[in-house]
Amino acid sequence: MDFYVTTPIYYVNDKPHIGHAYTTIVADVLARWRASQGEHITFSTGVDENSQKTVDAAKKAGEEIRAYTDRMADIWQAAWAKLGISNTDFIRTTEERHLEVVRDIWGRIDAAGDLYKGTYEGLYCKGHEAFIKESDLVDGVCPEHKTEPEVVKEENYFFKLSEYQDKLLRFYDAHPDFVVPANRFQEVKSFVEQGLEDISFSREGKDWGIPVPNDPHQAIYVWADALVNYITVKGIEGWESHPADVHTVGKDILRFHAVIWPAMLMSAGLPLPGQIAANGFITNAGVKMSKSLGNGVNPFDLVARYGVDAMRYFLLREIQYGEDGDYSEEKMKTRYNADLANGLGNFAARVLTLAEKETGSASGGVKFGELDEEFSKTIADTRRIVEGKMAAFRFSDALAAIWDAVSFGDRYVNDTKVWEIKDDAVRGKALFNLVSLLDNVAALLPPFIPETSRKIAASIEWKDGILNAKKPDVLFPRVK
Numbered sequence: 001m002d003f004y005v006t007t008p009i010y011y012v013n014d015k016p017h018i019g020h021a022y023t024t025i026v027a028d029v030l031a032r033w034r035a036s037q038g039e040h041i042t043f044s045t046g047v048d049e050n051s052q053k054t055v056d057a058a059k060k061a062g063e064e065i066r067a068y069t070d071r072m073a074d075i076w077q078a079a080w081a082k083l084g085i086s087n088t089d090f091i092r093t094t095e096e097r098h099l100e101v102v103r104d105i106w107g108r109i110d111a112a113g114d115l116y117k118g119t120y121e122g123l124y125c126k127g128h129e130a131f132i133k134e135s136d137l138v139d140g141v142c143p144e145h146k147t148e149p150e151v152v153k154e155e156n157y158f159f160k161l162s163e164y165q166d167k168l169l170r171f172y173d174a175h176p177d178f179v180v181p182a183n184r185f186q187e188v189k190s191f192v193e194q195g196l197e198d199i200s201f202s203r204e205g206k207d208w209g210i211p212v213p214n215d216p217h218q219a220i221y222v223w224a225d226a227l228v229n230y231i232t233v234k235g236i237e238g239w240e241s242h243p244a245d246v247h248t249v250g251k252d253i254l255r256f257h258a259v260i261w262p263a264m265l266m267s268a269g270l271p272l273p274g275q276i277a278a279n280g281f282i283t284n285a286g287v288k289m290s291k292s293l294g295n296g297v298n299p300f301d302l303v304a305r306y307g308v309d310a311m312r313y314f315l316l317r318e319i320q321y322g323e324d325g326d327y328s329e330e331k332m333k334t335r336y337n338a339d340l341a342n343g344l345g346n347f348a349a350r351v352l353t354l355a356e357k358e359t360g361s362a363s364g365g366v367k368f369g370e371l372d373e374e375f376s377k378t379i380a381d382t383r384r385i386v387e388g389k390m391a392a393f394r395f396s397d398a399l400a401a402i403w404d405a406v407s408f409g410d411r412y413v414n415d416t417k418v419w420e421i422k423d424d425a426v427r428g429k430a431l432f433n434l435v436s437l438l439d440n441v442a443a444l445l446p447p448f449i450p451e452t453s454r455k456i457a458a459s460i461e462w463k464d465g466i467l468n469a470k471k472p473d474v475l476f477p478r479v480k
């Protein structure tokens with residue numbers, strides 16, 4: 001089975017912050033989860049270069065646009081590599097393979113009679129890369145980007161989005177899980193039910209961006225180009241035979257993905273993606289982190305202090321998927337010490353230290369045996385709960401279930417006082433229970449904390465009826 005998951009393609013006007021890392025990590029969790037179930041993965045991420053923001057940022061940096069985007073694309077690609085993201089492709093919208101597909105899709109939408117020329121008059125927010133209504137402004141500025149919109153009057157190509165209202169609503173009805181979480185889907189439906197206006201699909205006289213076929217004075221609207229990246233990654237035939245299973249996005253760009261994108265695909269006669277999963281915002285002291293505002297926390301500062309796995313764990317456990325979540329150093333430290341250092345790290349160290357003592361001792365190591373009923377039940381229940389929670393994008397609950405299993409193991413160590421059991425067979429049985437539990441916990445962890453999971457699994461060797469354990473280096477050193 002194939003599984004195709006995507007992240008948004010990020011603007012290159014700045015470096016990644018933990019908000020971007022969060023969306024990418026969510027896609028990575030889904031990719032690793034499906035890989036652990038034996039599926040073949042296509043996982044794409046990349047950068048959205050044909051934006052006016054790129055031009056402005058290059059100018060600000062005093063660089064030629066191409067050189068600037070090349071440098072920034074490298075920064076983004078290197079960032080995901082450093083965070084151990086398992087993407088199988090990295091797409092840039094200035095690549096030839098993308099231009100070809102964009103032109104093809106534009107031609108299909110045109111051939112369907114869904115493009116016409118008209119005059120657009122209104123306000124444009126560069127931060128959003130979208131037209132914005134007067135009524136959306138607060139004190140004359142865009143409330144999200146805190147900038148004044150441009151007043152625009154120009155000739156544009158329009159996409160007949162208004163024609164797709166009924167088709168979209170029918171599609172939503174037939175696909176009740178198309179947008180997750182459900183409350184966000186409700187917002188999308190209400191928006192569409194209120195009626196859709198045609199949207200401007202090109203900009204006049206822009207010299208950066210993909211030219212409209214046969215009308216080079218017009219550049220294709222950056223969103224009409226960017227969304228198509230998901231097709232480019234697979235090629236048109238590849239998309240036809242297997243479109244994306246999940247597009248992970250932030251709630252800020254949900255409408256583009258859940259309304260405009262399906263309408264474009266319907267118009268082009270192509271299949272629709274399976275699901276759009278929208279995360280909330282990570283805030284810094286209550287304010288959305290953003291490149292425009294410059295209040296983003298650098299993921300690498302966090303990684304330097306806590307490690308990649310700890311950052312992943314924090315984001316996935318602390319934030320209920322779909323909701324906003326506030327980042328603070330204090331919260332990070334608390335979670336780290338409580339759940340990782342004292343929780344999983346301590347449990348693994350206790351169990352593996354006790355088991356290591358048996359290796360090569362008079363007892364002859366921990367022997368394979370039958371698990372006690374409460375252990376086999378805990379393991380099976382945990383796996384079942386995690387599977388259900390993953391299908392519902394409830395990553396925090398999935399982790400909570402795994403940590404419940406760890407707490408169960410911890411209580412067992414305390415209650416039985418394994419180290420005081422004199423009888424080799426009884427002690428061996430207790431250790432067999434514990435190491436099996438730990439090994440099964442580790443087997444559920446790769447999607448979330450891959451490195452730690454590998455370290456635990458590598459400390460346990462099952463061979464010839466004997467279980468050998470080796471205590472690993474401290475998994476999560478306490479942080480003051």
Ligand code: MSP
Pocket residue numbers: 007008009010011018019020022023048226227228229248249250251252253279280281282283288289290
């Ligand atoms: N280029 C467009 C996307 C085109 S996809 C066809 C874009 N880029 S972006 O760089 O501005 O942001 C992309 C995504 O980054 C957001 O949708 C969201 O997933 C993520 N985030 C950016 N800031 C974020 C937070 N503060 N919190 C959580 N996610 C954030 O929009």
